[in-house]
Amino acid sequence: MASSTCIPSTFTPILHNLTARNSITMVGLLSHAPKILRPLSLPKSLGFSSLSTATKPPRKFFHLQVRSVATPAEAVAGFDDMVAGTQRKYYMLGGKGGVGKTSCAASLAVKFANNGHPTLVVSTDPAHSLSDSFAQDLAGGTLVPVDGPEAPLFALEINPEKAREEFRNVSQKNGGTGVKDFMDGMGLGMLAEQLGELKLGELLDTPPPGLDEAIAISKVIQFLESPEYSMFTRIVFDTAPTGHTLRLLSLPDFLDASIGKILKLKQKISSATSAIKSVFGQEQPQLGAADKLEKLRERMIKVRELFRDTKSTEFVIVTIPTVMAVSESSRLHASLKKESVPVTRLIVNQILPPSASDCKFCSIKRKDQMRALDMIRSDTELSGLTVIQAPLVDVEIRGVPALRFLGDIIWK
Numbered sequence: 001m002a003s004s005t006c007i008p009s010t011f012t013p014i015l016h017n018l019t020a021r022n023s024i025t026m027v028g029l030l031s032h033a034p035k036i037l038r039p040l041s042l043p044k045s046l047g048f049s050s051l052s053t054a055t056k057p058p059r060k061f062f063h064l065q066v067r068s069v070a071t072p073a074e075a076v077a078g079f080d081d082m083v084a085g086t087q088r089k090y091y092m093l094g095g096k097g098g099v100g101k102t103s104c105a106a107s108l109a110v111k112f113a114n115n116g117h118p119t120l121v122v123s124t125d126p127a128h129s130l131s132d133s134f135a136q137d138l139a140g141g142t143l144v145p146v147d148g149p150e151a152p153l154f155a156l157e158i159n160p161e162k163a164r165e166e167f168r169n170v171s172q173k174n175g176g177t178g179v180k181d182f183m184d185g186m187g188l189g190m191l192a193e194q195l196g197e198l199k200l201g202e203l204l205d206t207p208p209p210g211l212d213e214a215i216a217i218s219k220v221i222q223f224l225e226s227p228e229y230s231m232f233t234r235i236v237f238d239t240a241p242t243g244h245t246l247r248l249l250s251l252p253d254f255l256d257a258s259i260g261k262i263l264k265l266k267q268k269i270s271s272a273t274s275a276i277k278s279v280f281g282q283e284q285p286q287l288g289a290a291d292k293l294e295k296l297r298e299r300m301i302k303v304r305e306l307f308r309d310t311k312s313t314e315f316v317i318v319t320i321p322t323v324m325a326v327s328e329s330s331r332l333h334a335s336l337k338k339e340s341v342p343v344t345r346l347i348v349n350q351i352l353p354p355s356a357s358d359c360k361f362c363s364i365k366r367k368d369q370m371r372a373l374d375m376i377r378s379d380t381e382l383s384g385l386t387v388i389q390a391p392l393v394d395v396e397i398r399g400v401p402a403l404r405f406l407g408d409i410i411w412k
């Protein structure tokens with residue numbers, strides 16, 4: 001049984017962001033735990049002072065001695081497998097809101113880059129939490145280089161609203177409000193009525209939930225298919241909270257079916273319009289909208305294939321040790337399995353580090369967490385996964401040094 005690594009609760013790294021970017025002094029209150037933690041090397045390049053005489057850039061801030069403590073067995077993430085090889089791999093991190101998806105995704109991206117992989121970290125979260133996590137403005141919908149890691153690390157915050165706008169434009173034709181007007185305009189309104197069951201209007205004018213994710217990911221696929229982005233060998237997705245992800249997973253089939261029907265409709269329209277043309281001499285309408293939908297459909301199929309590619313993709317579920325979060329993670333895993341999305345790792349984040357003297361609050365909290373960890377062990381969906389435990393650290397995970405610190409704890 002793998003022994004556990006944990007941060008003694010007395011260890012408190014304090015990150016003071018000094019004036020210049022990246023010049024951070026890390027003052028670890030080492031007096032409490034000199035025997036456990038000792039600074040191996042701190043990068044002078046980042047402006048670290050006295051704590052170390054390191055000259056070459058470090059691999060780690062601190063060396064944690066592995067010691068067995070009475071916490072449930074945890075596995076290690078198997079980072080060596082994740083980082084091996086230069087064939088492009090995709091890691092999608094997802095789970096309940098607020099569990100630490102962005103922090104874990106960003107820390108994984110930093111760790112890949114610090115191990116030599118040109119890496120792209122993508123978020124479709126409208127709240128721009130990736131910028132918060134890196135403490136750098138990454139908004140704008142284009143690739144932004146992240147300062148700090150050793151190999152190139154770029155971030156992409158896709159704005160779902162903009163992506164949705166694009167989608168809506170696909171369906172609008174000559175300023176109409178959608179296909180219905182478009183068909184009315186061609187005197188084919190009655191045909192639109194008959195096709196009511198297609199819910200054409202809803203599909204094109206009000207995108208279904210999860211579409212943001214699908215379009216955002218399809219945008220990334222577009223990026224990655226172009227030569228200038230062929231350098232990236234690791235792509236890390238910080239996905240939206242569970243609900244969106246589940247809808248996204250079923251979306252390509254939904255769109256496939258609906259767009260498939262639209263394209264059949266296109267067939268009907270073009271034969272109907274040639275009939276109209278011969279009677280009314282009307283112009284043959286160009287069907288740009290339907291053609292663009294065809295492109296969208298192809299991209300959605302690529303999204304679905306990407307999610308299901310066991311050779312290059314892995315979905316990592318992130319949770320926290322509460323009954324609610326574990327229950328949601330179990331449902332998420334069941335849905336991912338149904339959609340044949342490969343999942344092997346589960347991160348249980350923000351676990352209270354062991355402590356000799358628990359206050360009343362902590363001892364109750366700890367009991368709840370143990371109960372949730374027991375739930376994982378007995379859960380039919382989750383018990384087969386590699387469970388990686390990440391401690392609750394008492395500093396906010398912001399900026400590359402802190403992400404590197406968290407990454408060294410989680411991605412071993």
Ligand SMILES: Nc1ncnc2c1ncn2[C@@H]1O[C@H](COP(=O)(O)OP(=O)(O)OP(=O)(O)O)[C@@H](O)[C@H]1O
Binds near residue numbers: 097
């Ligand atoms: N192991 C940890 N120890 C302490 N704080 C943590 C840990 N992991 C994450 N946090 C903090 O928890 C907060 C939420 O983290 P994060 O934004 O990564 O979660 P999220 O799942 O992406 O949230 P959302 O669903 O809102 O996007 C942040 O303030 C982050 O710094």
